[in-house]
Amino acid sequence: xxxxxxxxxxxxxxxxxxGLLGVVVxxxxxxxxxxxxxxxxxxxxxxxxxSRYNANLDGQVMVFFIITVAAAEVAVGxxxxxxxxxxxxxxxxxxxxxxxx
Amino acid sequence: xxxxxxxxxxxxxxMALLFGFLTVANPVSRNPVTSAMFLVLTIIxxxxxxxxLHAFFLAAVQVLVYAGAVMVLFLFVIMLLDIxxxxxxxxxxxTVGVGSVAVAALLGILTVSALSAKPGSPAGQTRLAIxxxxxxxxxxxxxxxxxxxxxxxxxxxxxxxxxxxxxxxxK
Numbered sequence: 001x002x003x004x005x006x007x008x009x010x011x012x013x014x015x016x017x018x019g020l021l022g023v024v025v026x027x028x029x030x031x032x033x034x035x036x037x038x039x040x041x042x043x044x045x046x047x048x049x050x051s052r053y054n055a056n057l058d059g060q061v062m063v064f065f066i067i068t069v070a071a072a073e074v075a076v077g078x079x080x081x082x083x084x085x086x087x088x089x090x091x092x093x094x095x096x097x098x099x100x101x
Numbered sequence: 102x103x104x105x106x107x108x109x110x111x112x113x114x115x116m117a118l119l120f121g122f123l124t125v126a127n128p129v130s131r132n133p134v135t136s137a138m139f140l141v142l143t144i145i146x147x148x149x150x151x152x153x154l155h156a157f158f159l160a161a162v163q164v165l166v167y168a169g170a171v172m173v174l175f176l177f178v179i180m181l182l183d184i185x186x187x188x189x190x191x192x193x194x195x196t197v198g199v200g201s202v203a204v205a206a207l208l209g210i211l212t213v214s215a216l217s218a219k220p221g222s223p224a225g226q227t228r229l230a231i232x233x234x235x236x237x238x239x240x241x242x243x244x245x246x247x248x249x250x251x252x253x254x255x256x257x258x259x260x261x262x263x264x265x266x267x268x269x270x271x272k
Contacts, residue, residue: 005218015118018125020204038125041143063159068256072259083266091182
């Protein structure tokens with residue numbers, strides 16, 4: 001059995017599901033953020049696989065951009081979490097219900 | 102007789118999935134630091150998969166930017182916040198059940214669509230030098246030059262925003 005595009009796509013799908021599971025199930029803001037990173041990485045993996053199996057480098061350029069945007073996103077997100085922690089002394093989503101009616 | 106690269110694929114994919122699982126649902130420890138460490142291992146396994154896909158530059162960037170810069174930022178914030186509460190809290194069974202069902206449904210959809218993908222064929226070195234960093238640079242700086250420059254502005258915006266957000270008296 002040769003490893004092909006579908007193998008990579010299934011690994012990517014599994015990783016994405018794991019990341020989503022982390023976002024849905026875990027209650028710590030930082031771990032939720034890590035789940036987001038996992039989902040981004042899963043999308044990157046499928047893009048690189050498509051790029052390889054279609055002989056087109058645009059997919060890799062896309063992944064390059066995604067990594068850069070993800071770095072910016074992590075910086076801003078973590079700064080937001082720190083600012084929130086300063087105000088509320090918590091990083092738990094269950095304690096952050098100010099907007100709840 | 103499986104090829105050596107196929108064995109490498111299964112090794113890296115298995116490692117990525119195992120460490121990914123330990124990142125989000127570690128049965129032993131719910132400490133965010135443990136999750137962060139397993140996330141580093143997941144990212145390094147993914148870099149291995151990129152190497153198998155001949156994306157050498159991206160593998161290097163993945164290790165440098167993700168496993169290096171981003172994870173250092175994560176660990177820095179975790180240490181700064183000094184989170185110990187996580188260990189004590191119990192997860193709600195209802196939340197875990199519903200979340201797992203929803204994720205399993207999504208996984209089913211993803212698997213079906215992945216299996217219906219056209220197999221394609223890996224590009225030989227002759228057709229297009231996939232993985233050649235020089236090729237990637239040519240594409241990036243010819244066809245994608247404007248998005249590249251916009252991205253630098255985005256990084257500047259993010260940097261200014263982070264400095265503003267980290268100020269002591271946030272108005």
